[in-house]
Amino acid sequence: MPALSVSKLSMSFGERTLFEDMSFEVESRDKVGLIGRNGVGKTTLFKLICGELEPSSGVVATERGLNIGYMEQHACSQGDRSIYDELESVFDELKSMEHEIEKLTITIEHSTGDLTALIARQTELIERFERDGGLTYQSRTRSALMGLGFREAEFGMPTAALSGGQRSKLSLLKLLLSKSNLLLLDEPTNHLDIASVAWLEGFLRDFKGAMIIISHDRYFLDAVTNKTVEIEHQKCMTYKGAYSEFIKKKQAYEQALANKYQNDIKEIKRIEGIIEQQRRWNRERNIRMAESKEKEIDRIRAQMVEPDGALEGIRMRFEPRHESGNDVLIAKDLSKAFGDKRLFRNVDMHLTKGERVFILGDNGCGKTTLFRILNGKLRPDTGEYEFGAMVDVGYFDQMQENLNLNNTAIDEIWNAYPRMTETKIRTSLAAFLFKGDEVYKPLSAMSGGERARISLLKLMLGGYNLLLLDEPTNHLDASSREALEDTLKSYDGTLLIISHDRYFINKLSDRVLVMTKDGLSEYLGNYDDYLERVAQQAPPDTAADVPVKKKEKPLNDYQLQKLRQSEERKRKTRLKRTEAQIEALEAAVGELQTELSEEAVQSDYERLLALSAELEEKQKRLEELYDLWTELQEE
Secondary structure, three states: OOOEEEEEEEEEEOOEEEEEEEEEEEOOOOEEEEEOOOOOOHHHHHHHHHOOOOOOEEEEEEOOOOOEEEHHHHOOOOOOOEHHHHHHHHHHHHHHHHHHHHHHHHHHHHOOOOOHHHHHHHHHHHHHHHHOOOOOHHHHHHHHHHHOOOOHHHOOOEHHHOOHHHHHHHHHHHHHOOOOOEEEEEOOOOOOOHHHHHHHHHHHHHOOOEEEEEOOOHHHHHHHOOEEEEEEOOEEEEEEOOHHHHHHHHHHHHHHHHHHHHHHHHHHHHHHHHHHHHHHHOOHHHHHHHHHHHHHHHHHHHHOOOOOOOOOOOOOOOOOOOOOOOEEEEEEEEEEEEOOEEEEEEEEEEEEOOOEEEEEOOOOOOHHHHHHHHOOOOOOOEEEEEEOOOOOEEEEOOOOOOOOOOOEHHHHHHHHOOOOOHHHHHHHHHHOOOOHHHHHOEHHHOOHHHHHHHHHHHHHHOOOOEEEEEOOOOOOOHHHHHHHHHHHHOOOOEEEEEOOOHHHHHHHOOEEEEEEOOEEEEEEOOHHHHHHHHHOOOOOOOOOOOOOOOOOOOOOHHHHHHHHHHHHHOHHHHHHHHHHHHHHHHHHHHHHHHHHOOHHHHOOHHHHHHHHHHHHHHHHHHHHHHHHHHHHHHO
16 A cells, blocks of 8 residues: 555635645655645645645545655754754654653663563663664754754754744654654755755655655755656646656657647547538448448547646846946955854855856845845955946845835836836736736745745846846746746856756856855866865766667568569459558547547556657547558559
């Protein structure tokens, strides 16, 4: 039995349906990526699995002994307890067992009576303590804290003093170290820098249980998951493989579905032509065939599935008003400290026109502070910087402090660009998925993703030729991230971007700058190139023999001509044989269409794709045989 089985699950709130007839399974070692646009019901699904909500219909079944862990159930307290003690509280049962073992040991040492029962209890506890990880819980607590970026000096800090991001990290660690054997992780890489995400990836790969992960971090999903469940159009589809493999399979599936639908329409029209022809001939044999063809059309129509329309995405294009000079930004010896805490020093940078440069670094190393200096919001302690000729700087603030939350969407854009007409503003907002009355929605009532879209729209309308982007993919779902990637690929200006989104970095980067407190280190290429340099991997062996592709033998025209002549001589015999082949193939097509209409096949991507391809091939062959049959009969 699977660890988790979701069957025909539907969920509605009033007249709004999130999803219906959702079915999928999670095996005991599956690592499932749960993806879909914001608002499709991913977090709601987690609450249904946990039993916090009741579904409108359907069943969530779990195997006996399954312990589901959800981050909200492991919230971090905000009291005087230290960070270390808060995380170690996950092992309270082990600590209690350890304390009892110590007491039993002392009692046994000082007792003079019958020790049989005490020794048996002591042995039982020691075996259970060791089996449940009692010998390593303290080292696991320490390594987990350090893995997610807590310094040892911070272990004694009270949880009440933690920031929201730090509390989220501590709650995540409590979940990871709990006894859960099915983890439900909702955006676990939020608030994590690249080093912490890499630690989390390693932990999850080694995790012995199952997990379902909601995440827009595509690189993370590729590194961890082996199965993908997508919620779209109020239904779900399951794909074997991680995110990148899912994208390829989804495209193939959608193409196969569209091809099948078009082929079905084409097949119906072709059969209708045969029916019309048979009725014109009006012989008994022709009438029987026409009636048979009408039944075949009914079978085809009964199993036809019209493909879902493509979901509307953000339409954006960044176009500079004018071209900058070749030297875009030169910075020398920049440094910044706040009191006794030094963030960075010795920051040197030279950007030239058209470059796409990414800045990486641990949380707290000063990346955002550097951007605030370059944007004129802070002064450096030392050093200087200069923008080149004709450089217009646009800044995307990950904290969204450039937005007035009291404004509506339309007012926010209009205040920034007062010369734009209302029609132009509404058209621009519609391109960023704000339509109708949504343009009057106050920013204070918007999600982080909606505010990010407003910020990107303001940036797009500015016509800047240098973009300073601070975590621009935060809060965006996968489709919006891909839209941003596509538009930045065609951007003619210069990009300087802070990001932890490794998939995003790989798509765009020409150069990576890694920031530490002592300055910037430069690596040419994208994130994977940077990893290779850091790991000092040997270059691939270029001396290996490259296999030579053999030339294919040309077709023999003489043989083809003789084959055609032979077929011509035998056409009368072939007429009867063709009819028999058509009859057998029609039966096979009918069976395939019946199988494709079954509900189990419709929800099984691999099987549906295989059957669709087989049906397409048989229909193509059937069309050829019908054409041949018509030609032979007329002759």
